[in-house]
Amino acid sequence: MKNNHTVIIGGGIVGATLALKLAQAKRPVTLVDAIPERSAEFWSDKLAQRDARVYALSLASINLLKEIGVWQKIAQSQRKADYSQMQVWQLNGIGELLFGESSDADTPPSTILGSMVEPAVIEHALWQGLQQHDVSNYLTVISGHKVVAMDWLGAQQGYNVTLDDGRAIKAMLVVGADGRGSFVRKQAAIELDTLDYKQTAICCAIQTDKPHQATARQAMLPTGTLALLPLADITEEDKANPQHWQSVVWTLPRNKALALVEESPRFIADQLAAASTYELGAINKIESIASFPLAAQQAQSYVADNLVLIGDAAHGVHPLAGQGLNLGMLDVRALCEQLEHDYVRSGSRLWGSNQTLRTYERLRRPHNSLMMHSFSALNWLFAGELAQTRPIQQIRNEGMSAVSKIKPLMRLFARQASGV
Secondary structure (H helix, E strand, O other), rough: OOEEEEEEEOOOHHHHHHHHHHHHHOOOOOEEEOOOOOOOOHHHHHHHOOOOEEEEEEEEHHHHHHOOOHHHHHHHHHOOOOOOOEEEEOOOOEEEEEEEEOOEEOOOOOOOOOEEHHHHHHHHHHHHOOOOOHOOEEEEEEEEOEEEEEEOOOOOOOOOEEOOOOOEEEEEEEEEEOOOOOHHHHHHHOEEEEEEEEEEEEEEEEEEEEOOOOOOEEEEOOOOOEEEOOOOOOOOOHHOEEEEEEEEEEEHHHHHHHHHHEEEEEEEEHHHHHHOOOOOOOOEEEEEEEEEEEEEEEEEEEEOOOEEHHHEEEEEEHHHHHHHHHHHHHHHHHHHHHHHHHHHHHHOOOOOOOHHHHHHHHHHHHHHHHHHHHHHHHHHHHOOOOHOOHHHHHHHHHHHHHOOOOOHHHHHHHHHHHHH
């Protein structure tokens, strides 16, 4: 196998985005994905179904996907739901935050804050990009195999990476993009800081009486956050009566969530509509009900000799602001820019040097830490017994009411959410 500058372990959205960006820059890269290769027929079947989950892509993430030619494919598929407003409110309290433009169902927004896209839609567009001929000289994709060993050969040689079929890959730089349970992180003996929220999120897709009007909604409830996020219209019936499908992420105390998912779909729909105080009316249909436990985590270091972590391998945050994937995409941009900068400056000699990787870590780890702790603080401020005491309620009420009246601050928050 040809010698590579970089081997990326983990073929999810973040890992595949990095692989495509490096290959387009004509930097040799191998992408190792444990999932078997997926055919055009697989994608056709997968995309025929509505996914209850969406990623809230910020403008920064969208711009990165545009640069590598992936966003154009997503836009052509019409499987995205742009949003021009974010509405945040709390139950039994005063104050509401509304970011972005006003819009109605008949008037498309002139500017967007971001776009809701199903995971499979992004993955399919990336898969198409990885198949393109113009990157084939620089990109090797290995699907359906796991890494079983990583041997460091020294700073001048990098790693020898062994796969489960005995193949070996030599690379100057190993990138761990293999998720929260990262094999790469464990092999590098990088410790992990974790925070269990003792909450579980219920995820589903719902069809509501009222249209979403290109608005991402989030109710801050005593039991946790309830997000109602626009979903793309995929059937002819949807398109004839648009903007009535939402993706739901409903955070609840763990025991309550696990008990609720055992109930009938109709019961869950009724409970959900009541919890949202019928913000979008009654729920007519509910699909794809699932649940997952919530925890935050961060690697104590993002780098080691000839090795770097990105995305969920480096950090995982509470989903209340929908920023998990966006933080990973910012990792990709920062890492690519720093690798390229130092490679050119060194006269094409240094790739993935300790100085390069440490600079990447200084750029990304403080920002990710701030986001993780901010989301934890918001969760604490609204959910749980202490959050329901009168002093905390008064602080929340007065704070939200005051912030909503400061238009420059509201515009700043909207820019921060967009990532640009």
